[in-house]
Amino acid sequence: DGGITQSPKYLFRKEGQNVTLSCEQNLNHDAMYWYRQDPGQGLRLIYYSQIVNDFQKGDIAEGYSVSREKKESFPLTVTSAQKNPTAFYLCASSIWLAGLTDTQYFGPGTRLTVL
Amino acid sequence: KNQVEQSPQSLIILEGKNCTLQCNYTVSPFSNLRWYKQDTGRGPVSLTIMTFSENTKSNGRYTATLDADTKQSSLHITASQLSDSASYICVVIPLPNTGNQFYFGTGTSLTVIP
Numbered sequence: 503d504g505g506i507t508q509s510p511k512y513l514f515r516k517e518g519q520n521v522t523l524s525c526e527q528n529l530n531h532d533a534m535y536w537y538r539q540d541p542g543q544g545l546r547l548i549y550y551s552q553i554v555n556d557f558q559k560g561d562i563a564e565g566y567s568v569s570r571e572k573k574e575s576f577p578l579t580v581t582s583a584q585k586n587p588t589a590f591y592l593c594a595s596s597i598w599l600a601g602l603t604d605t606q607y608f609g610p611g612t613r614l615t616v617l
Numbered sequence: 618k619n620q621v622e623q624s625p626q627s628l629i630i631l632e633g634k635n636c637t638l639q640c641n642y643t644v645s646p647f648s649n650l651r652w653y654k655q656d657t658g659r660g661p662v663s664l665t666i667m668t669f670s671e672n673t674k675s676n677g678r679y680t681a682t683l684d685a686d687t688k689q690s691s692l693h694i695t696a697s698q699l700s701d702s703a704s705y706i707c708v709v710i711p712l713p714n715t716g717n718q719f720y721f722g723t724g725t726s727l728t729v730i731p
Contacts, residue, residue, distance in 0.1 A: 544621070544721035544722055544723045545719075547717060547719070592661070594660075606663075611658065
């Protein structure tokens, strides 16, 4: 898991609730990412950020929001607009040099379950 | 459409045996290809990274090969151990890359039994 942490490990959400997943890294990486992992599917990109105060939508951003106020932190909010949020969420970070990305380091993941 | 396909979907082998996992991709051109190991309920951990010009890369008992002509990569595990039980994910990064394009395979689930 390297120097990237996620919390909580398990999270339960009631219908209509917003929940926030934490992701922190001490690797001094510029780029950070949020992925969703469902059984039998490859990782799907939700949001990514290459610099502080800037982030971009990934392939499945609907129903999610992020912020990047600090280089070390990239929290993900799962809103009530996300109709099927039960999944395993992975945060990753990497060095970002213009046009090239280095190895992604992943956090341990957060398993979100809707009750 | 850029795709990464892995086979088999799942595999069960006896402890001590060797195995080979396959990754076929259509991403072209590409910057590098990576293999990750993901233990159940954990985040993926990088095993190997190969650029388009490399044919093989080893990491202990793990050896990855790459054939850029046929767009195939394989991960060979030698003398398997119980701790090798995990999902193995192939990832291809295309060229050019604006920083958000990572093509993930669906993974091969490996179970090593005593």
